[in-house]
Amino acid sequence: MIVGAVLALVAGLLVAPGTAHAATTTYTADNSIFPNPERGFRDSVDILRLSAAEIRSARTTNSITLLHSYLRLDAFRTSDIDRATLDGLSAGLATARANGAKVVLRASYNFGPYPDSQPDASEGWIARHLDQLAPVLAANADVIAFIEAGFIGAWGEWHTSTHGHDTNVDAKVRILKNILAAASSEQVALRYPSDVRLMQSRLGSAELNRIGSHLDCYGASDPGDMGTWGRDGSTPQADKALIAAVGVDRFVGGETCNHVNTTRADCTTALAEMPAMHFTQLNIEYEPTVIQNYRDQGCFDTMQRNFGYRLRVTTATYPTSLSPGGVLPLEIDVTNSGWASVLNPRPVFAVLDGPGGTFPIAMSADPRTWESGQDTRISQSVTVPSNVPAGTYRLALWLPDEATALRGDPRYSIRLANTGTWDAATGLNVLATGITVGAQSDTTPPSVPTGVRATVSGSSATVAWTASSDAAGGSGVAGHEVLRGGTVVGTVGPDVTTFTQTGLPAGAYSYTVRAYDGAGNRSAASAAATVTVAATAGVTRLVLDNYDGNPAWGTGRNDLARWTGANAFANGSGAGVISGGALRLQYARTGWFGSDITRDLSDRSVMVVRVRGLMGGEQNHIGVSIGGVTKRFSEYSTSSGGNAVITPAFQDIRIPLVANGINRAAPGQLALSFWHGGSSTVWIDEIRFE
Template identity: 35%
Template sequence: MKKMSVYGATACGVAFASAALALTGSSREVSRSSVSVAPPATAPDADGSRTMAAQGVASAVTVGSFLPSSSDFPNPERGFYRWISPGFLDQWTQSDATDAYNNGYRILYARISLEDYKNVDTLPANLIARLNTGFSYARSAGIKLVVRFVYNYPSSETDLSAGDAPLARIKSHIGQLSPLLRNNADVIAFLQAGFVGVWGEWHTSKNGFDDNAPGASNWAEVKDALLAALPDDRFVQFRYPRHLMAWVPAANLPTVASAIQGKFRYGFHNDCFLSGVADIGTFSDDADVRSQQRDYADRLGDVGPVGGETCDTTWSTSNVRRTACADILGEGAKYNFTYLNISYWRPEFHDRWEANGCMPDVRRRMGYRLALKGASHPSAASRGGAFSVNLSIQNDGWARLYNEHPVQIVLQNLGTNSAVRIATTGADARSWTPSSQPSAATVNGVVPSNLPVGQYRVLIALVDARLPNDVRYAIRFANENDPNANQYWDTALGAFNLGTTISIS
């Protein structure tokens, strides 16, 4: 059963009034040049308080409700993905990247072929240059990539004869690729481990990687090289629970809070999801071992990203496929799926989800889905002074947010429409886990000392930590615009207008 606990947060402990302030003269189009960013608030006072009374504010503005949405808003780092076209990153085009964004994709799968270099120690500079160009196409388009390096990619499910590279060369290549990965981490959603075996899927290696020895040092050496090659705010996803369990035993899996604090970086990709009792080798054929591995995968999804694809099972009559809506909705939530391939394997899975009516729900719930439930903040604040916004947020998705998206308070002047972004402390959107109950969050900010006095709209933004100035990477809340309460998603600011104002003096 899907775990519903919320680590590090209680159910909403903030009381929200039932009325919202209606505002006039709002503008939803603000140029980026009119937006400035203020630093975050300092630590709370010695007694831990940042109450409105302590801020010298006699009253509060509260919003008791927001309109929920049933729409499938495209959001960063989640949802169905399609492959880049042509099929390898160094062959990719800007037009395909832009087309993907325009068609609602925010995450794409990018293979990087090293087949020509499996017997070569040094990767050529022109390959690195072409890969840099490929990453730049993603950045220009406003999308992110799931990346996998491969030494072979056979076209048949049963052709397992292609070879990979020996351990020493794999490690050397990873080291040479580290600057590329670090320089482009902003548009890497997740890195799949790759490199070893057929399709880079960590099986059927021709170079001494024993499928039956997941704890062997050669597997761990590749793992360590990959984690070292990436910056410490990016995850590496591995193909098999048996390897992950050898490195991070179930008893050592962290809570969400400790995973964020300790920068836990392990994820899982199941490339035969729902495709048999053992998902075509993903889990053990031994029922007892398989049960342990499935339980581990369930728990891992709470703290590390899970994605993948369904796969072709028509070649084996013994596979018992799980194709019903109850299967995808139940196991998508159980294992916390963040992304899935949109096209492989459609006949047995996607087409049936479409026919049976659950595809809209699958699209909405895959990954995180954050909805505003309530908010409150002071009715007035002073320039240079601290203030807080209390939020009630519910995650109706299958997974938490894994990469950092800081919370910003955006103040927009009613008269000029100029806006300032205020960095905050006190809340981390990655801790808002899937739950039937909202999470309470208080974000603390400081009004810039040079902010003009006046009335300001209050908006909330979840920006990308590495791309904070690109609103295409801001997370949209799962709320509808409400003209009666003047609540709306401001596309130009990449923020949601709470429908309230604050007086700055």
């Protein structure tokens, strides 16, 4: 249940008349098991014979929303797929759609046996079959969660191909490119980490960003899991690190397998490795003795809760009264306690729902960036639709499917892991009730903030002012915006009268403040307050990059207004992505980052890199070049003694410039190279010099 609205008035009851009431609510976590789209245990079905009853049974019994199906093409190894099969596939996907499920498909020409498998098809016939399947896949992309590559070898597992596709690198690449083209929007999962690694040097970044992993003999043997790990000579540890990097933003999972005297099929191993590799899904039917082992040892329920994402709101701050066409400032704290992220695109809406109708308001948040184990703050002011009738409304967070055709079905909306918030009839997560929307009659802006002053401490500037007020009977002050040089750099609540900006390069800065009310009226900007950040001993920090969006990553400029960029990474079309205010770089023996300094650092003594790694130990994978020195990150000495070590938690790694032989007078460019072995993900929160 919703446990605390703090009398629903954090900035309300004790403020002057005309000030907008704002409530902060704390929410209780829901530890129950419930279905959510595109994650969890999956059921095995025959897509050509799929029934509504088996979908409903799987959902009711085991909270299953994912269905896995082979598409058996044994009869068409040397002929076109017949119309009955294509129509049957379309009908099966329509049945999934009508019953709130999504499908994982794998085409195969046989069901083994191993090692003397029945035939697969020639490369030419595979291409022809993909041409036939492409229109069906496109028409049903909304209910296909992802594709397993299939087609090659026994069970479509990319081994034991009677046509030699599994050993012909060029053929594998061509077939995979055809699969990616036929399934033009879905992710495609590969059976073996060795093939994922191979494709990193053979696919473009856009294609590579769609490559996931299905591990079809997980926990089968120690250490190789029946040939899964170490297939290309890499160590099992290196393969698992590769899949862990893949799982940050792509589907990872699969099924367990027959095992003989192995402790890998126990809960201890599963609960150590599955979260690290970001498992999103697992076959509930195979292998039954392993699944039963998970039940007997007590981790089955943990898996059900934590496969994929598990999102919950911890607190939310919102106004309790609104006006049509006015401002709705929201601050929502979300945590993801699941083992993976939301992996397919999905919009986020704030929703007003009440007697006058339901009004979704699009937000800029991307739930794919709410990563496993991370807390995210959504802070955004949106505009209330001007056609909302007066009345009392619920305020909700809505995360529907990207496909507009599925948005009317609440089974495709994400349910937050909070008690008392889920509305199963609408798919809304209700954050508050009793939100009053009044008639739009307020056209008078709040008063201009007064007493604006600014102070500087090192490279931080603090702006303070006297709070604004709104006219009697107005909609009330809803917040204040702080502008630097005419650009908004911060937004705070109605009763907050200070704002601090950090990491400023040397120079003069002019700040103004303006207020806005619940009707969307904004005051004129205040008188300016100017501060100067000194370039000498008075400044303690020189920020190279802090990824706060100013300037935005991808514009080619760092915080010193000099060039920066990255390429050949496995995410962000090669350039990495900003996630939670940090630059996330996903790599597998490739990737390069550069940021120009090109200024004298003789007044600085230390380079500080605030960084974390997916698994820890990534310092051995990264080469660092600066000021005429090039060596592994692990070889740089630190201020605390010893050498640089990256851990799974953010920390400041302080690199003394002189002690490491770095030319402070001519530092040139800071360059990071990631082709020194190993696969993982690092998050760089800030690079600065002190």
